[in-house]
Amino acid sequence: MNTQQLIALMRRIAAKVEEEKAFLTELDNVIGDGDHGINLARGFGEVEKKLDTLADKEPGDVLKSVGMTLVSTVGGASGPLYGTGFMKLGAALKGKADIAVPDFLEGFQGAIEGIMQRGRSTKGEKTMLDAMIPAKQAIEDSWSGDHNAKAAFAAGVAAAKEGVEYTKTIAATKGRASYLGERSIGHQDPGATSFTMMLEIVGDAL
Ligand code: ADP
Ligand code: MG
Secondary structure, three states: OOHHHHHHHHHHHHHHHHHOHHHHHHHHHHHOOOOHHHHHHHHHHHHHHHHHHHOOOOHHHHHHHHHHHHHHHOOOOHHHHHHHHHHHHHHHOOOOOOOOHHHHHHHHHHHHHHHHHHHOOOOOOOOOHHHHHHHHHHHHHHHHHHOOHHHHHHHHHHHHHHHHHHHHHOOOOOOHHHHHHHHHOOOOOHHHHHHHHHHHHHHHHO
């Protein structure tokens, strides 16, 4: 994927976030403070405004800029966390004119570790990580089998969706949803849901 394709992809992600704003906010209403969709739509709206100025950058720098914009424009926890993720992904792609699957996987791992560090969180705490970690593993496993990017991302999306289902079965121990404790069981995590939506857009674009 080159810069032009990446920018087109980021526009589609921004459009999807805007489209799902009410749904994501509704999910956050149940176990959080009802702003996840609003937060992401604000952040990706700002990202969208900057994309035109990034056309001559390499993909890694586009992703870093996306991350910095999210960190600086989203007030909620998800802004700094997603922002860190995009910045780490971008850092792993330094000097590359195209994004290849192995570099993406390295960057994805860096993103997961960056989010874990910044959020002081790990898997099984009912967060975006519960979709990200299995998705990364599934993409890696599928890719190492037959080196088919389309199939690998389809496997990643399926694993992320299972991760969202899994978040329904556990209590939140991080973020605002943790204030509900056991009462958060039965409800899906907004961040795991928004991540899965974004990955689905990537899968469709391939
Ligand atoms: P806030 O919680 O500040 O209102 P958002 O509503 O935008 O921010 O985002 C909530 C989402 O952020 C959660 O659904 C969860 O996936 C994710 N999240 C919150 N805290 C953490 C954390 N410490 N580590 C990882 N993800 C987290
Ligand atoms: Mg919230």
